Amino acid sequence: MAKALVIGANGFIGSHLVDALVSAGHEVTAFDRFSSQEPTFDAVGVRLFRGEFLSRSDLEEAVAGQDIVFHFLSTTSPATAESDPTLDIRTNIAQTVELLEACAAAKIQHFYFASTGGAIYGPQGKERYSEEDRALPISPYGIGKLAIEHYLSYFEARYGLQSTILRISNPYxxxxxxxxxxxxxxxxxxxxxxxxxxxxxxxxxxxxxYVFVEDLVHMIVPMVERDTRHRLYNLGSGxxxxxxxxxxxxxxxxxxxxxxxxxxxxxxxxxxxxxxxxxxxxxxxxxxxxxxxxxxxxxxxxxxxxx
CATH class of the missing domain: 3.90.25.10 (UDP-galactose 4-epimerase, domain 1)
Known part of the structure; x- marks a missing residue:
């Protein structure tokens, strides 16, 4: 079983992911601010790391000694990224690059990134979109996610940091x-x-x-437990x-x-x-x-x- 760090562990998907990982027997560290409430996940035995995503030192401390990292935190939503695209660039994109640098330095074995399947393909007029289709986002939120996906390719080529991209549809x-x-x-x-x-x-x-969040995390956990064939997966109801x-x-x-x-x-x-x-x-x-x-x-x- 792996030592797993969940970035955004007190968030919507992150909290359910913590529960699913613990249930599968993994040793989980939950990274979040935990500023306004107690942990929302139910699992016991989880190590809490109260940190700021925008703090490089907090990220470096959190990733140390971990095997795998799940990046399920976003500082923006589609609406806030739309109203201020530079906020997405200055926080989500820039800080994710710092997170990836910390992971590369810590020799993290695998990095899992929660991308978007709802915005990244853009208006191509298809009945459904596969991982082989081009990503042509027209919203700042989708553009930011695609930029991070490209940085994942860079960090794999430059530092050997293995990663899996999860293009998630519309979870609820x-x-x-x-x-x-x-x-x-x-x-x-x-x-x-x-x-x-x-x-x-x-x-x-x-x-x-639309995909129910508990169904979603049960799609993700099996990916941790075997060598996957691909580094990009669409996750949704289909x-x-x-x-x-x-x-x-x-x-x-x-x-x-x-x-x-x-x-x-x-x-x-x-x-x-x-x-x-x-x-x-x-x-x-x-x-x-x-x-x-x-x-x-x-x-x-x-x-x-x-x-």
Missing amino acids: GTRQHPNRRQGLIPIALRQIAAGQPVLQYGDGSMVRD GGQSIADILESLRRVTGVSFAVEVRATPSTFVDKVVLDTSRMTEEFGTPELTRLDEGVAATWSEILENP
């Missing part, structure tokens, strides 16, 4: 921070809980690949749901006939993104996926318990 589920305005499902559910209209961009036909489909699920689960506020679709939004996940399923098998209504119900229950 429990433990999504209420102040982080990312993801249609959690944002809409919180609007419903507050008695507010649900915001809809466009006519409801925009399609995304199917698409329109905004209209999602809103109907929210109505079924909540029992609320909420109002909808329609706004124009931002120019950097892509009309349809569904990931081809056959590379992952052929190598690791077809995962059991949580039904949309079941995943929405779990998310809704947590929001009601923690308004």
Whole structure:
């Protein structure tokens, strides 16, 4: 079993990843600020490292003695990167390069990066996107993720730092921070809980690949336990749901006939993104996926318990 460092361990995906790694028997160090709350993961025996991602010395101390590193922290969301692209460059990209330098110096065996499958392929008009398709992002968030992917190639060529890129679709589920305005499902559910209209961009036909977060981390953990065939994987449900489909699920689960506020679709939004996940399923098998209504119900229950 590996000594694993999770950067962003108290975040949405990171906290579930900590639980899954511990369950699989790995020795986990959880890196996060842990400033506003206690750890959100359930696992016991996890070493907590209270650190700042923007601190080079904190990163160097955290990676020392680790076997593998999972980088699941982002200082921006698609919306904040859009409003200030330089923030993404100055923090996410620049600091990830510093993290990679620290990992190379510490002789980390493997580095796993949470990229984006929802924004990185851009508006190419395909029914679904495979890892063989070109990455043509038009949003600052997607551009930043692609830049980091290229830096991973550089660090492998220059320093021998092995890495795996995880292009994740549109995850949803429990433990999504209420102040982080990312993801249609959690944002809409919180609007419903507050008695507010649900915001809809466009006519409801925009399609995304939604994957329940617990299903997602169960796709990731097996990659740690064997030599993988590829260094890039699409991770998602492999199917698409329109905004209209999602809103109907929210109505079924909540029992609320909420109002909808329609706004124009931002120019950097892509009309349809569904990931081809056959590379992952052929190598690791077809995962059991949580039904949309079941995943929405779990998310809704947590929001009601923690308004």
